[in-house]
Amino acid sequence: MTNIFLDTLSGTRKQTPPVWLMRQAGRYLPEYRQVRASEPDFISFCLNPEKAVEVTLQPIDKFNFDAAIIFSDILLVPWAMNRNVRFIPGQGPVLNPLNSVDDLNENDTDQIKNRLAPVAEALTLCRSRLSNDKALIGFSGAPWTIITYMLEGQSSRDFPTARKWMWDNDRQFDMLLDIVTTATIEFLILQAQAGADVLMLFDSWASAVPAHFRQRVVFKPVQRIIETLRGRGIVQPVIGFPKGIGEGLLAYCDQTPVDGVGLDHGVDIAWAAKNLPDHITLQGNLDPLSLIAGGPLMHRAIDHILEAVADRSHIFNLGHGITPETPEPHVHDLMAQIQGRAS
Numbered sequence: 001m002t003n004i005f006l007d008t009l010s011g012t013r014k015q016t017p018p019v020w021l022m023r024q025a026g027r028y029l030p031e032y033r034q035v036r037a038s039e040p041d042f043i044s045f046c047l048n049p050e051k052a053v054e055v056t057l058q059p060i061d062k063f064n065f066d067a068a069i070i071f072s073d074i075l076l077v078p079w080a081m082n083r084n085v086r087f088i089p090g091q092g093p094v095l096n097p098l099n100s101v102d103d104l105n106e107n108d109t110d111q112i113k114n115r116l117a118p119v120a121e122a123l124t125l126c127r128s129r130l131s132n133d134k135a136l137i138g139f140s141g142a143p144w145t146i147i148t149y150m151l152e153g154q155s156s157r158d159f160p161t162a163r164k165w166m167w168d169n170d171r172q173f174d175m176l177l178d179i180v181t182t183a184t185i186e187f188l189i190l191q192a193q194a195g196a197d198v199l200m201l202f203d204s205w206a207s208a209v210p211a212h213f214r215q216r217v218v219f220k221p222v223q224r225i226i227e228t229l230r231g232r233g234i235v236q237p238v239i240g241f242p243k244g245i246g247e248g249l250l251a252y253c254d255q256t257p258v259d260g261v262g263l264d265h266g267v268d269i270a271w272a273a274k275n276l277p278d279h280i281t282l283q284g285n286l287d288p289l290s291l292i293a294g295g296p297l298m299h300r301a302i303d304h305i306l307e308a309v310a311d312r313s314h315i316f317n318l319g320h321g322i323t324p325e326t327p328e329p330h331v332h333d334l335m336a337q338i339q340g341r342a343s
């Protein structure tokens with residue numbers, strides 16, 4: 001059976017591109033909210049394989065997306081590293097902020113395999129329930145994005161503590177980057193071995209890294225992650241998503257061995273199609289808020305993307321996560337528009 005998602009990621013251009021949406025399992029779906037309400041603690045929800053698989057498959061059943069992304073969270077890595085991660089309703093994630101790299105225990109990274117075993121179990125179960133023409137995505141936060149939460153202790157707009165560490169605390173910052181990179185590698189290997197067909201690295205806050213430090217903080221860790229995966233026999237393709245780095249995408253594509261790159265909605269898609277290397281599959285770019293508006297403007301924005309990438313391998317997606325306010329009919333409209341094109 002062909003899998004158009006995996007074919008596209010290996011470089012084959014499809015007349016009708018594969019589609020999935022970041023945060024496709026989420027609060028805009030009433031059936032998600034129902035399962036979510038049955039498990040008040042978010043971490044316990046992520047670590048319940050039956051429930052995680054149920055919500056992972058909901059958007060596939062409803063919209064026939066070409067890929068499922070396992071329901072989990074990037075903050076499970078700091079949780080497994082004993083950073084006391086909890087999700088406070090109405091506030092978001094809270095962690096015990098790291099004051100020094102010595103706050104981490106040497107064997108914290110060894111805990112990944114044991115403490116995150118339920119994610120592996122969910123992937124295996126999900127793969128067994130998902131049809132073979134759909135891909136299953138496993139994921140992790142990229143080290144920088146994880147570090148922002150570990151140092152700030154919460155979500156942040158400008159990440160002042162993490163950026164100060166970068167400038168002031170050379171040795172400690174590099175040690176932290178190294179430890180979190182190791183943990184990320186272990187988490188991705190666990191997921192690949194459990195049944196993920198594709199791995200994605202979310203660097204959601206890459207935009208906050210000064211361009212001066214991009215190589216050290218954004219590119220090098222991703223390069224080490226993928227090279228280590230390959231050295232350890234992991235063959236699954238990797239999609240990187242360095243959100244908000246603009247022209248830095250050129251160096252990202254050049255210096256990291258990613259198979260695909262996620263484009264946020266700030267990137268000019270025509271520029272990306274022309275300037276990013278041909279062997280890299282492009283993914284994303286539609287502003288998630290266009291799905292709230294729906295109608296002709298959304299349709300025009302979708303056409304604009306499809307036309308710009310017409311000559312390249314491309315996975316249709318948003319520039320960031322779908323928002324809870326999105327009306328379901330607009331997601332059906334999006335699918336009809338893309339899949340209605342001749343294949």
Ligand code: 1CP
Binds near residue numbers: 022036042074
């Ligand atoms: O109760 C809820 O429903 C809370 C909302 C929610 C959801 C649906 C959170 C809390 N996490 C998730 C699941 C999730 N998170 C998925 C799987 C679902 C899917 O994509 O279909 C994925 C891929 C993530 C990844 C994630 N978590 C990222 C990277 C992607 C991005 O959006 O930039 C980040 C930054 C997080 C952290 C996170 N998780 C949740 C919250 C509230 C936050 C903080 C976000 C912030 O700091 O602004």
